[in-house]
Amino acid sequence: MPDKPVCFIIMPITTPEHMVPSYHNDRDHFQHVLEVLFTPAVEAAGYQMIPPNVDGSEVIQAEIAERLINSGLVLCDISGFNPNVFVELGMRTALNKPVALVRDSLVERLPV
Numbered sequence: 001m002p003d004k005p006v007c008f009i010i011m012p013i014t015t016p017e018h019m020v021p022s023y024h025n026d027r028d029h030f031q032h033v034l035e036v037l038f039t040p041a042v043e044a045a046g047y048q049m050i051p052p053n054v055d056g057s058e059v060i061q062a063e064i065a066e067r068l069i070n071s072g073l074v075l076c077d078i079s080g081f082n083p084n085v086f087v088e089l090g091m092r093t094a095l096n097k098p099v100a101l102v103r104d105s106l107v108e109r110l111p112v
């Protein structure tokens with residue numbers, strides 16, 4: 001059992017090609033958000049961060065579900081309206097457990 005509460009991050013892993021120009025041609029935009037914003041914030045809040053897996057194929061759905069069930073907090077970046085992010089957000093919401101939603105300034109309207 002970890003010494004600190006766990007915060008699982010759900011967010012886009014890659015920057016969709018059509019969004020690259022909107023992010024100043026930064027193809028690694030979401031990786032930079034994770035490293036520069038989320039990691040320091042989560043650690044400063046006293047949580048042990050579990051980042052999204054960038055290898056993709058190595059994390060099976062059961063492992064993601066376990067993280068959604070057992071994490072003390074989930075930080076969810078809905079920027080880009082990534083379908084996988086919304087599926088995981090729906091799962092966490094169905095569990096009635098804490099979620100912190102984050103979006104960037106390109107998100108003009110939230111889905112209803």
